Amino acid sequence: MKILTPILLAVFMCCTSANAQKLYLGGDISLLPSYEKAGVTYCDAKGNPVKPLDFFKEEGWNAIRVRLFVEPDKASAEHKGEGVCQDLNYVARLGQRIKEAGYHFMLDFHYSDTWADPGKQFMPDRWKNVPVQALPDSVYEYTKQTLRYMNEMGATPDLIQVGNEITNGMMWPVAKLTPLGNENWDVLVQLLESGAKACREVCPMAKIIIHTEKAGDWIATKAYYNHLQGLDYDIIGLSYYPMWHRAVGVLAATLDSLAVDFPGKEVMIVETAAYYSHENDRWAKGEEQYGEFYPISVEGQRIFTHELVAELRRHSNVTGLFWWFPEENGSKENSVTDGWLNRGLFDNHTGKVLPAMQELRKFIER
Template identity: 65%
Template sequence: MRKVFIILIGTCMALSASAQQRYLGGDLSMLPSYEEAGTVYRDSAGKKVDPLTFLRQQGWNAVRVRLFVDPQYAKKEHQGEGVCQDLDYVIRLSRHVKKADLALMLDFHYSDTWADPAKQFMPKRWKDAAPETLSDSVYAYTRHCLQQMIAAGCTPDMIQVGNEITNGMMWEVGRVNAAGSEGFDVLSRLLRSGVRACRELCPKAKLIIHTEKAGDWAVTKNFYEQMRSCQVDYDIIGLSYYPMWHERLPVLHNTLDSLAVLFPDKEVMIVETAAYYSHERDIWSKGPDQYSEFYPITTEGQRLFTKELMSELRKHKHVTGVFWWFPEENESGRQVTNYWLNRGLFDNHTGRAKPALYELKW
């Protein structure tokens, strides 16, 4: 009897792990802008497709959407790069996501423009606010946005409270020392205020704290230990992982294994990833082979990266999601952005699905 009992327990544990919900998707925040411009999306054979329907057919079950506070105040160059997602825009897109029966991840930037490790600008509406009142502002703003989304029938299933916040957010008030403990008391107050609004309005949503140092274990470890010390409530560790900035896949492997040991109660998601297939019309590139240390800057290089990334992620049972960043880039029609990134999953000349898209599967 004892042997049978042990086998049954082991079987139940295996079933629980294998049955865990895994999400596959992308940040499609620019899709409405492309569709409004009449952009045509095609499969690899050249057949015209509806993007959301097509992506569902490829196994996608989730979409990530970014939200800026007042993007009309963003720099013109940032607007030309795709900064336009105010609450009305996000609600329109999120309705389509829900109608397509896809899970919705809402990404609060708490900025009027790009929020990333190099820039976390204070929104204009709060630039003169006293530091001690900012937590109340974050709470009220987060609550208002979620109320509007719920009323519109697009309640988020997952919510990011901040975007790539290893160095904090809403600078200078919310800046932190990523290698130490300075500033985390203030950042944690801001995060807890956002989290409180999310828990009150969307109690079923899973909450994500997102950083971008997957290639630096010491910094990643410190950040999430600070979150634990400051009693920030969340469900998912969200990571950005780009091969050109965050080291080889074996480094990611070690980070994921270490997170599983130190934070066993947290799921992990790669909430941003992508790889170049070209540097054409890329004003940030210093040459056609920049960032080719690990994968060639070609269509095949992008495909190979995607295949190897997914193979790696399948090894980690606590990794429950992967989201490609800006997969909808498609400049084959009328111009939408000022420059090309060439990291999307559709060809900028033909609008056809890239081979990497077909490798992006659990």
């Protein structure tokens, strides 16, 4: 084997570094300001109080995601009790803190006044009477004005989601669809094109993400992104939750296939989480619900995170991993949400960080 001269070695290392993808590790902390306002205390594993934004960085995070609703004051009381409150001023203030702390900032446009997910993509109240043919212009203007305001506030996003979990379309009923169907794709693509155009114009350095949630269904995922050939975006964003998308091996097959069929696209897991309990969980039907693949326990959550990170490290097309709602912390009376989800990274009784946090940092330690 030839020995590289110092000059050739330097050139090799430089080229290798230039070709390496940047990795993003973080979480969606959209409710953190509400928890801070409520006086909730976050602690490290020894019980010492910590400041979350400082602590996350110590744990290897370099990116933060925040959701944005159009007019969340028009959401139902039930959804407000689940954490719907992120209007433009709220998000701009949080985004400013995120940028000042040195993080990359992912902005998640919901294009709804409330939760947008596979089961609901409600049309924002302000656009309910807008003709279908005018909706792309409405999306363009809203996105453009929002991003201009974020820039002015010192909260320029580095990553932008144009829609949230939109496998079944968005802004129902006009852009409602199914991945394997043929209806309303023209409308959806026009809406996405308008949002992406505004992103490119106002935040030209930001990467655009199209976010779906069928990580456990390759046929649906492939069909969906095939419909977006020609759309201007950079990253395929996936939600992956073991309770809905099965064990990590299913995700692995999807990631392998994405690398083959969409070789020019980065892939990010923009949402993931796993239960460590079902206590005070009004949706749980039993203590072991969703425990088919990973035990509903602190250790089960850690094992899931360990396996997920180990799998993601195998895939060079995967450049990001974000935990959803890591800041959940019910350790103080009069908690921020009605009930607990028990999928965060802090114990709802003590406020102490959970072991899964240590597993997450291994994603970025290459």
